[in-house]
Amino acid sequence: MTDLNVDTPRSAALSYAAQGWPVFPCHSIGARGCSCCQPDCSSPGKHPRIARGLHAASTNRETVERWWRRWPSANVAVRTGIESGLVVIDIDPQHGGSGTMRSLIANHSPLARGPVVRTGAGGWHLLFAHPGEPIRNSAGTRLGAGIDVRGDGGYVIAPPSRHASGNLYRWNTPPEHLPRLPGWLLGMLRTPERRQSPEIREPIRIDDALSAWARVALDGEADRVRAAPNGSRNSTLNRAAFSLGQIVGAGVLDASTVEHVLTDGAIATGLGEREALLTIRSGLRAGLQHPREPRSRSSASPSAARREATVDVGLDIAP
Ligand SMILES: [Zn+2]
Structure with a gap:
């Protein structure tokens, strides 16, 4: 990897971009x-x-220059996942992360030495090479209390960004080479999670066209959640869950898929996983009471109607 210059957010963002990590500006902490x-x-x-958040992350020097010329103190976010080749294990000692990691290591094997960031919150980010297969984001659920995973569709705040506490993120061990995830850890990240709500029915076999329609709706809502500005993230998430709950109610989508996808989106915007899950489940429950299928006129949101119109073209499934 290239020489790292983390003297300023701008120089760091340029360094990360130069080594192939897509970056984007986040809000900064001032007095x-x-x-x-x-x-x-x-x-x-x-x-x-920026509006599209991690989806706008870039390695383009001019783009990165432009962002940090506009906001010189902007915190630096690095996109994780297949795009950067990064998986980050985020250990938060304040939520028991150190103990969780100690027992994981005691039960399995030590982690290979690799790049480590001391976070502004007093935790650690351990960087690993992305294995090339999907790695989901999770917060405290997959590896245990106090350990988050940032993979596909995620991002991390990087040095020398400032944390709300006033402390800076620092490189403890600079990123010279990315170790592979140990097999046991990869296995835990790979195992499908079951987080099904009790009232949710099992996935229903559906025809391809209907499934395509549901998929478009799901992707659209997930994008909207990811793009939601701060202050309206929770309400956007609730609306998305309601809208998709209507489709779950019609038996066209299964609730655990909706939960997974929306939770990923919510985490990407910085919402906590537990808070997000509560919102999603409440929205889903409400949406379930008002089932909706393609071409249903009951859809309240114009964008939902637009999505339906888009996919109606190839679908001859009007009621
Ligand atoms: Zn803010």
Whole structure:
């Protein structure tokens, strides 16, 4: 990897981009808190400065220059997942992450030495090479309390960004080479999770066209959740869960898929997993009461209607 210059957010962003890690600017922490100026900001210094968030992450030098010319103190976010080749294990000692990792290591084997970031929150980011197969984001569920995983569709805040505590993220061990995830850890990240709500029915066999329609709706809602500006993330998530709950109610989509996809999207915007799950389940429950199929006129949101119109073309499944 190239020489790292993390003297300023700008130089760091350029360094990361130069070594192939897509970056994007996040809000920064100043004397009066998060630069978004929202008094109730729920992820100070961690949410995107730009509209499409991690989807706009770039390795292009000019793009990166332009962002940090505009916001010189912007915190630096690095996209994780297949795009950067990174999987980050995020250990939060305040939620028991150190103990969880100690017992994982005691029960399996030590982790290969690799790049380590000391986070501004007093935790650690351990960087690994992406294995080339899908790695989902998770927060405290997959590996245990206090350990988050940032993989596909995720991002991490990188040095020298400033945390809400005022502390900077620092490289403890700089990123010279990325170790492979040990087999046991990869196995835990790979195992499908079952997080099905009790009231949710099993996935239903559906025809391809209907399934395609549901998929478009699912992707559209997930994109919207990822793009939601700070302050409306929870309400956007709730609306998305409601809208998809209507499709679950019609038996066209299964609830655990909706939960997975929306939770990923919510984590990507900086919402906590547990908070997100509560919102998603409540939205799903409400949506289940009002089932909706393609060409249903009951759909309240114009964008939902637009999505339906888009996919109606190839679907001859009107009621
Ligand atoms: Zn903010």
